[in-house]
Amino acid sequence: MSGDVRVRFAPSPTGHLHVGGARTALFNWLFARHHRGLFILRVEDTDAARNRPEYAQAIYDGLRWLGLDWDEGPDKGGPYEPYLQSRRAERHLQVARELLQRGLAYECFCQPRTADNVADGSSLASDDGDEENVGGANSFAPKTTLACTCAKLSAEERDAKREEISPALRLRVPKGADFVVEDLVRGTVTFPNDMVEDFVLVTGDGRTLYNLAAAVDDHDMAITHVIRGEEHLANTPKQQLIYEAMGWKAPRFAHIPIILNAQRRKLSKRDGATSLVEYQAMGYVPDAVVNFLALLGWSPGGNRELLSRKELVELFDLDRVVKHPAIFDTAKLGWLNKEYIKAAPVSDLAARVTAFIDADHRRTSAGADWKIIPSYVEKVAALLHDRVKTTTEVLELGSYFFTRGPIAPDPEAVAKYCTEPVAIDRLREVRECLARLEPFETHDVEQAIRQLAAAKGIKPSEYIHPLRVAVTGKSVSPGIFEVCSILGRDVVLQRIDALVAFLRAADATAKAGR
RNA sequence: GGCCCCAUCGUCUAGAGGCCUAGGACGCCGCCCUCUCAAGGCGGAGACAGGGAUUCGAAUUCCCUUGGGGCUACCA
Numbered sequence: 001m002s003g004d005v006r007v008r009f010a011p012s013p014t015g016h017l018h019v020g021g022a023r024t025a026l027f028n029w030l031f032a033r034h035h036r037g038l039f040i041l042r043v044e045d046t047d048a049a050r051n052r053p054e055y056a057q058a059i060y061d062g063l064r065w066l067g068l069d070w071d072e073g074p075d076k077g078g079p080y081e082p083y084l085q086s087r088r089a090e091r092h093l094q095v096a097r098e099l100l101q102r103g104l105a106y107e108c109f110c111q112p113r114t115a116d117n118v119a120d121g122s123s124l125a126s127d128d129g130d131e132e133n134v135g136g137a138n139s140f141a142p143k144t145t146l147a148c149t150c151a152k153l154s155a156e157e158r159d160a161k162r163e164e165i166s167p168a169l170r171l172r173v174p175k176g177a178d179f180v181v182e183d184l185v186r187g188t189v190t191f192p193n194d195m196v197e198d199f200v201l202v203t204g205d206g207r208t209l210y211n212l213a214a215a216v217d218d219h220d221m222a223i224t225h226v227i228r229g230e231e232h233l234a235n236t237p238k239q240q241l242i243y244e245a246m247g248w249k250a251p252r253f254a255h256i257p258i259i260l261n262a263q264r265r266k267l268s269k270r271d272g273a274t275s276l277v278e279y280q281a282m283g284y285v286p287d288a289v290v291n292f293l294a295l296l297g298w299s300p301g302g303n304r305e306l307l308s309r310k311e312l313v314e315l316f317d318l319d320r321v322v323k324h325p326a327i328f329d330t331a332k333l334g335w336l337n338k339e340y341i342k343a344a345p346v347s348d349l350a351a352r353v354t355a356f357i358d359a360d361h362r363r364t365s366a367g368a369d370w371k372i373i374p375s376y377v378e379k380v381a382a383l384l385h386d387r388v389k390t391t392t393e394v395l396e397l398g399s400y401f402f403t404r405g406p407i408a409p410d411p412e413a414v415a416k417y418c419t420e421p422v423a424i425d426r427l428r429e430v431r432e433c434l435a436r437l438e439p440f441e442t443h444d445v446e447q448a449i450r451q452l453a454a455a456k457g458i459k460p461s462e463y464i465h466p467l468r469v470a471v472t473g474k475s476v477s478p479g480i481f482e483v484c485s486i487l488g489r490d491v492v493l494q495r496i497d498a499l500v501a502f503l504r505a506a507d508a509t510a511k512a513g514r
Numbered sequence: 515g516g517c518c519c520c521a522u523c524g525u526c527u528a529g530a531g532g533c534c535u536a537g538g539a540c541g542c543c544g545c546c547c548u549c550u551c552a553a554g555g556c557g558g559a560g561a562c563a564g565g566g567a568u569u570c571g572a573a574u575u576c577c578c579u580u581g582g583g584g585c586u587a588c589c590a
Contacts, residue, residue, distance in 0.1 A: 012590050047589055085590095112588040168588050186519070195517055195586095203588040210590050234518060234585045257520080257583090264582065292526095295539095299527055303538040322520095322527080325583060329525050332540045342553080387552040397551090417550090449549090464549040476551040 005037025006224045009063075009070070010085075010214070012044040013055035016275040017062030019328060020229065020259045020267050023293045027256055028227045029068040030294065030316035040221060041073030044085045046213055062276040066286050067309065072221075080221040085213055088220075092208035095216050095246065096169050096201045104245045105201055107158055107167035108150040112204065151198065169202040171241060179237035184225070184254035185321045189233065196237050211235060215242040223251045227318070230255045230325075231266075254318050257297045257325045267328060274328075283356065283391025284333070288340040292333045296326045306339060334389040342386055350374070350381035352391040357402075379486045383478040400472045401486070406498050413475035414503075417465035424503050427470060429456070430463050431496045440489045446481040470499035 009025040011017070017025075032039035041063070045051040060075060072078025082088060099105035151172060153161070161167070179191040201212045218226060218239075233255045243250040261271040273279060279289055291307055299322070300307065300315040307315065341349055354377050380401045384394050400407050409418075417423070433452045437444055449467075453460040468480045471492055477483055484492050 010590090014590085044590060050589075108588085110588090170588095189518070191518070192516095200588045205588080207588075209588070214590085229584090230519070231584055232590095235590095255519085260583075262525090266584075295526065297526090301528065303528075305526090305539050324520050326527090327525060329540070332526065335540055384552090386554095413550095446549095459549090461549050468550065474550090477549095478551075480549060 004224065005032060005035040006040060006222050007032050007037065007227055008040040008042050008218070008221065008223050010042045010044050010217075010228075011059050012047060012050075013052060013059060014047075014050045015055055015269070016058045016277050018267070018269070018274045019276060019279075019293065020274075021059075022062060022066060022276050022289075023259060023296055024227065024229055024256065025063060025068055026066065026290060026293050027298070027316075027321070029070075030312055031225065031227060031318065032071075033313045034316050037224070038071040039068070040078070040080075040083070040223070041070040042083045042085065042217060042221065043074050044210075044213070046085050046089070046208070046210070048086075058277070065276065065280055066290055083221075085217060088213070088217060089208055091220065092213050092216050093202065093206070095242075096208065096212060099171065099201065099245055100169060102245075103172070105169050105171050106151050106198075107153075107162075108148055108170045108198075108200070109153075109158075109161045109165045109167050110148045110150060112168070148198070166204045166206075168200050168204045170198040170200055171238075171245065173198050173241060179240070181233070181236045181240065181253060183233070183236075184252055184318045186233070186255060186323060191234070191237050196241070199238055201242075211238045212242060215239040218251055219243065219246070219248045225252045225254060225318075227254045227256060230258050254321070256321055257323060259296060260325045260327045262327060264325075264327065271328075273330075279333075281392075283352065283393065284337050285340045285344075285352075285391070288337040289333070291340070292336050296328070297322055306336070338389045341388060341391075346378065346382045346385050349385045349388075349391065349394065350378040353377055353381055353394045356391055356395065376486070383482055383486070387478065397477075400474070400477075400483075407473040407495065409469055409473045409499060409502060410475065413469045413473065414506075416475055417469050418499070418503060421507070423466045424500055426463055426466050427496050427500050427503075430467050431493060431500075434484070434489060434496075435493055437489070440485055442479075442481045442485040445484045449481070466499075467496070470496045 007028045009021075009028050011021055011025075029039050031037070041060075043056050043059070045053075045056065056074070063070065070076070072080065072083060074083040077083075096105065100107070148170070150167075150170070158167075173196050176193060178193050179196055181189045181191070183189055199211060200209055202208050214235075217223075236253055236255075240250050242248075259267050261267045263271075265271075267274050269275075273282070276289075287309060290309060290312070294307065294312050294316070295305065298316065298320055300311075301320060304311075304315075354372060354374070357372055357377075380398055381394060384398050388394050388397060395402060429452065430449065433448050434440075434445065437448050449463050450460050453463055464480055465475075467484075468477055469475065471477075471480065471483060471487065487495075
């Protein structure tokens with residue numbers, strides 16, 4: 001492939017960047033970078049009813065978070081400005097007029113068949129369609145075919161009708177031959193001729209429509225490869241028709257498989273976390289998300305799974321994109337993210353955790369009212385970095401590190417390790433042992449407790465488990481000696497006392513209840 | 515409904531006629547390690563949707579069936 005590859009990502013700003021769109025953007029970006037071509041961002045904001053300017057910003061933010069940089073776009077300009085589709089309407093109209101003048105399009109005076117009026121009864125919840133697969137159930141099933149005879153109207157008839165009705169413009173679709181799309185991932189796809197009717201280019205009130213706009217823009221922006229979701233496959237003949245009518249060379253097309261939810265449906269907003277920002281908020285790392293997304297519908301062959309951005313760029317190409325849809329498997333994303341966290345230095349994790357705490361305490365379920373000292377967070381991160389799938393899990397799994405007040409013991413943990421009356425004795429014994437321990441480093445705590453157990457002739461775990469419940473409130477934690485030493489003696493003793501009090505109270509209640 | 519696309523373990527996939535008693539990864543299960551949980555090590559269960567055809571030989575080619583998905587608009 002030559003060095004003049006130009007691809008584009010063309011979202012419509014109707015919401016945050018979702019994972020399907022992000023994957024389409026990624027494939028385009030990887031293709032561009034692999035072939036040393038250019039990646040262009042074009043915002044298709046022509047549906048005024050559904051677009052919101054702030055969402056364009058959300059899309060930029062999402063792409064930047066993933067590290068997908070674009071070479072030309074609405075915010076940074078380029079040789080084919082503007083990159084905002086709404087600002088190209090005049091150009092689209094110009095092409096439509098040319099088509100009309102040359103007799104390749106004609107005026108149509110029929111009642112519009114819209115989503116609202118064509119489907120009797122069945123509602124058509126308009127999808128967040130754009131150049132990416134978004135979600136939305138669409139039960140639209142038109143029963144009508146085009147019964148329009150406007151193509152045959154004489155000039156006089158048209159003049160007469162124009163008095164009352166402002167006409168739409170339809171492309172005169174050639175009859176006879178089938179339509180063929182040479183798709184880079186699907187091969188040759190043939191559509192029967194009667195499947196493509198004379199479609200509308202410009203509405204009665206003068207708005208240019210998607211197929212026209214997309215084709216014109218792709219041509220004007222010298223796009224060489226259109227890489228987009230499979231839901232656009234059926235649109236492709238229409239766009240090719242426009243290229244043909246205008247005598248333009250069409251780009252190559254590559255329709256990549258849809259991403260499905262766990263129910264095997266097109267991923268929609270109702271499927272939980274489908275927006276990129278949600279993954280950002282949950283503490284996923286961009287490289288892991290990129291790695292995961294790349295593997296959705298593409299594989300490098302062989303047994304490679306963990307791939308850096310650089311490797312992805314080297315390895316990626318369209319010929320290894322699969323044809324079947326892929327299900328978004330959050331479990332695997334979690335594993336990948338964990339691998340990325342483990343592979344990165346502890347200081348990275350610490351920095352991410354700190355950023356989360358700084359950004360918004362209340363965002364974490366654990367809350368964070370502990371004074372944030374970098375060296376402290378670093379120690380906590382070191383303990384948890386092999387155990388967490390996401391950054392925010394540090395705050396959850398290690399909630400007791402970030403809580404100053406009393407910690408509520410997990411009832412199950414209490415039931416498992418502190419039921420017997422003996423638990424209180426054990427706790428008092430460890431307390432006594434730790435109260436005079438100096439220094440209070442991991443090694444010291446461990447040695448003290450093991451010696452205590454040896455002296456009493458019992459297993460160290462007899463002390464360890466109740467201690468863990470006291471200090472963490474949980475039955476699960478990193479090594480308890482490390483935890484104790486990080487927390488410090490004061491906090492440890494305080495929590496032991498609290499648990500003893502709690503157990504006594506529970507015991508008293510139980511007795512009173514009898 | 516019509517048209518189009520697709521079909522390998524639960525999931526992501528490798529596989530481009532003999533290398534396949536189908537490989538890897540996630541997940542799951544068991545064992546080891548061990549203060550619990552992770553991490554790490556070892557092991558295990560788990561798939562070519564079905565049926566025809568072509569061929570000496572098919573997961574790989576063709577056809578049908580079934581299943582899934584997408585599209586269907588004066589939305590993108």
